[in-house]
Amino acid sequence: MKNDILQALQTVSPIQLEEHMLERPANSKLGDFALPCFPFAKVLRKSPVAIAEEIASSVKHPLIRKAEAVNGYVNLFMDREVIADSLLQTILKQSAAYGSSNEGNGGVVTIDLSSPNIAKPFSMGHLRSTVIGNSIALLLEGNGYQPVKINYIGDWGTQFGKLLTAYRKWGNEEDVRKEPIKTLLNLYIRFHEEAEADPSLNDEGRAAFKVLEDGDADALALWEWFKTESLKEFQRIYDLLGVSFDSYNGEAYYNDKMEPVVQELEDKGLLVESDGAMVVEMEDGMPPCLIKKSDGATLYATRDLAAAIDRKNKYDFVKSIYVVGNEQSLHFTQVKKVLNKMGHEWANDIVHVPFGLILQGGKKMSTRKGKIVLLEEVLKEAIALAQKNIQEKNPALANQSEVAEAVGVGAILFSDLKQHRKHDIEFDLETMLQTEGETGPYVQYAHARANSIVRKAGATDEFAINEVNDHEWDIVKLLSQFPQAVKRANDELDPSVIAKYAVDLAQAFNSFYGNVQVLSDSANKAYRTALTECVIIVLKESLRLLGMRAPEEM
Ligand code: ARG
DSSP: OHHHHHHHHHHHOSSOOOGGGSBOOSSGGGOSEEEEOGGGHHHHTSOHHHHHHHHHHHOOOTTEEEEEEETTEEEEEEOHHHHHHHHHHHHHHHGGGTTOOOTTTTOEEEEEOOOOBTTSOOOHHHHHHHHHHHHHHHHHHHTTOEEEEEOOOBOOSHHHHHHHHHHHHHOOHHHHHHSHHHHHHHHHHHHHHHHHHOTHHHHHHHHHHHHHHTTOHHHHHHHHHHHHHHHHHHHHHHHHHTOOOSBOOOSGGGGGGSHHHHHHHHHTTOEEEETTEEEEOOSTTOOOEEEEOTTSOBOHHHHHHHHHHHHHHHHOOSEEEEEOOGGGHHHHHHHHHHHHHTTOGGGGGEEEEOOOOEEETTEEOOOSTTOOOOHHHHHHHHHHHHHHHHHHHOTTOSSHHHHHHHHHHHHHHHHHHTSOTTSOEEOOHHHHHOSSSSOHHHHHHHHHHHHHHHHHHOOOSOOOOSOOOHHHHHHHHHHHHHHHHHHHHHHTTOTHHHHHHHHHHHHHHHHHHHHSOSSSOTTTHHHHHHHHHHHHHHHHHHHHHTTOOOOSOO
């Protein structure tokens, strides 16, 4: 709409216009768009009032109903009825496809997301990575890309030598079976405590990892078992979140794929020795990238290098995204630089998508030393709270447990996604679950309310628009902006654009619902029902893009 208007203005404007010059007045009495003419006065040696009058009297466009010159502004009023009619037709016809595009042309984008570490609790950071990464994947798909979701499980490294050592010393099978992650974490913590008193334990742990790396069958079997048990626990969380992956190739998968990379670094003269370790040096005062320890063991960066190359070979991505916390920024900068130094031009297509911490009472939620916040418990608590709310407010509702799950989990997802990912976010279940304010349940509730209207009205085949009132016009304008929101969220890899959009649309719908008769005004019933159907389509799609469900009744 804006571009059309800008073009129409350009044909009668004595000066070159730019998009930012066209404002959207907050008060709709001042029109849908306004062009302030003050900046042109000097060049044209005319008063802004005169310029505005000239433009207002000559601008013509089928979508402009009225142009008024007021105090140096050109206020433009759109033909609401014509615009609403064609938009509603479009949305009803395209349905769930409304807002999507083919911009990506099927290009593959790999997304490294979630990536928890086995034998450790699934942390709040992993939750953020999962939720943000999943929404980015959905946005990419909506923009015509082909996302490949890779869960790069942390299942390799010296810590597993330590864990094997600890298990053999103090562990037993039964406890691991019963509560795998809790038990393994405690073993790991105990290892560190005892190693403080007896540092030789650390050497034992390192040696045990070497044995594992070299493929010892007993060590591998034990490690394999820890992994299976851990993944079972993670899977329960993924099921609750409704997230799935295209690949679970984690760090261990690269155990036998690192040597060629190290060799290539060597051949290209990039490896240098530093304190017995092999490193690639960085410029600009950046610490060197560690490739091999003095005992020959590989590192996190070595595995990420091998993984990046493997992904390029396997998927020929146009972009390779890593949804990982802010604190790993240096790591990804280094990995990218090393790949660049190796001559891989595609390294420029690697994008680290960082995010902030989840705080509780202003402090980082800790998974260390006993103070474990188990995510599964948090999700279950949210679902239970949602269930309680339903029992209080709508005890007759069918599928209560399904709805409670959609709302409880949705509340957590939404509170995460509505803020720009780089911000730290405060975790407070009660606030997240409120049906007022900028929450997931608020948006889901608006969607359910819209569904109940359409159920009562019956679907509309045909409608005529007599007049579009201010409440309806607010909705129409928002509906027309949805495709841009989907594009911008994708361009900026920022789901919060969609979350904020959904809140705005839900708010506009609620004030329409509170002020306008849909069912009892027979002259406008069909049109208003059609408008409500469009709200359903777009709210549902917004929620879907955030990885949330949209119950039809709540
Ligand atoms: N497992 C790591 C952690 O929990 C995150 C892995 C992120 N992905 C990667 N390709 N390095 O910190």
